[in-house]
Amino acid sequence: MLTRQGWNCLAAGIIAIVIGRIFAIVELFVIGAGFLVAVMVALLFVRLRRPRVSATRWVHPTVLVAGDTGRVDLRLEYQDAIRSTSFELAERVSRANATDYVARLSVAPLAPGTRSSTGYQLPTTVRGIVQLGPLDVEIRDPLGIATTTAVAAGTDSVTVAPRTYLLKMPVLGQGQLGRHLVVQARRLGQGEFHGLRTYVDGDEPRSIDWKASxxxxxxxxxEHTVEGLKRCTVVFDANPTSYLDADGFERGVTAAASLVHSSEQAGLTTRFVTSGGIDLRGPETGANTLSVLARIEPDSSPLGQLDRDPGEGLGLIILVTGSHGSAGWRAIQAIVDPTLTTIGVTTDVRSRSAIGVSARSEVEFLDTWSAINGVGA
Structure with missing residues (x-):
């Protein structure tokens, strides 16, 4: 097909011939014919020299995190029997909630059977799915009059997971949350016998070992061992009415992803629940949760059965929502389970709970989570 310059060249040739015919100016006939010949030669050139190139696309890493910069490597194989001219690769990059753009790469002439590689950086600013391709091979004639394209590779998608932070999970006896868990553990009964220690004021008289004394x-x-934290359920309220705006929803996604990631890294039995009947458990909960949260959109369908958790030992159930007036907040308040400690993470208002986390910004989320866990105290 003709480029803009090619169409101008064609128009100039036709106009020159018409004016030359009207005024019988031979020179204009020659100039017009020259323009038209140039157009025909250019079209013939790009048709005959169109390179046969196949490409394989590799994306590193396969799962990106919002804010990271990945790389797309293209492995090229030139399949013609004669040396190619220089050409250009063009790949469309379609990103969620962002403007599409085309990545362009220039490739030097290739010998028959040559394998080559090139690539480009893939910046990610928001979570979601990035569509890559198709990858086109574009060639132009030396004068830039005509161009032609051929598909070298199809389409691929890249998952951009939400940003995550590695949080310190509760330690019994440390911070407000840790002290609360100690009380919960003692209510569930004493653990195994650990040893003896000297009596201090405040100890229960019934714990005295009279024979040893x-x-x-x-x-x-x-002294008896106190059972530690064993499990953690993270609930993300995806109902759009629970949030003031899209920013609050996105902060909630980041908080939920961080909590699931941190729980799994701490070795806790981890569960993730959200709207649409999504209830993730098992050894791949972290990876599966990131995949779900990369694609999640506001959803007004109700949450699942939050109190049906067959796990044993002390546990946390953490709700991420916009405010205390949401349906998700009411659902979590209805749970009656002495082994579970409920924590609310609110993205739009300051938490009013005795043990709660405010996430009106990512910095506030990290600070308030650290505060209830006694980090740095």
Whole structure:
């Protein structure tokens, strides 16, 4: 096909011939014919020299995180029997909630059977799915009059997961949340016998080991192990009415992804629940959650059964929502399970809970989570 310059050249040739015919100016006939010949030669050139190139696309890493920069590597194989001219690769990059653009790469002439490689950077600013391709091979004649394209590779999609932070999970006895968990553990009963220690003011008299104390001048009390945190359920409220705006929703996605990632890294039995009947469990919960959160959109369908968790031991159930007036907040308040501690993460208002987290910004989310866990205290 003709480029803009090619169409101008064709128009100039026709106009020159018409004016030359009207005024019988031979020179204009020659100039017009020259323009038209140039157009025909250019079209013939791009048709005959169109390179036969196949390409394989490799994206590193296969799952990107919002804010990262990945790389797309293209492995080229030239399949013609004669040396190619220089050509250009053009690949459309379609991103969610962002303007599409075309990545262009120049390739030097290739010998028959040559394999080559090139690539470009793939910046990601928001979570979602990035569509790559098709990859086109474009060639122009030396004067830029005509161009032709051929498809070298089809389309691929790249998952851009939400940004995650590695959070410190609760430690029994440390911080407000840790102290609360100790109380919960003691209510569930004593653990295994751990050892003896000297009696101090405030110890329960019934914990005194009278036999051991009789053989010493001091009183000794029995110490038992306290069962630690075993499981964590993260619930993301995807109902659009729960949030003031899209920014609050996106902060919630980041908070939910961070909590699931951190829980799994801490070795806890991790579960993720959100609208649409999504209830993820098992060894791949972290990876599957990131995949879900990369694509998630506001959804007004109700949450699943939050209190049906067959896990054993102490657990957390963390709801990420916009405010305390949401349906998700009411659902989590209705849970009656002495082994579970409920925590609300609110993205649009300051948390009013005794043990709650405010996430009106990512910095506030990190600070308030650290505060209830006694980090840095």
């Amino acid at each position: 009789a053989r010493s001048e001091n009183l000794f009390v029995k």
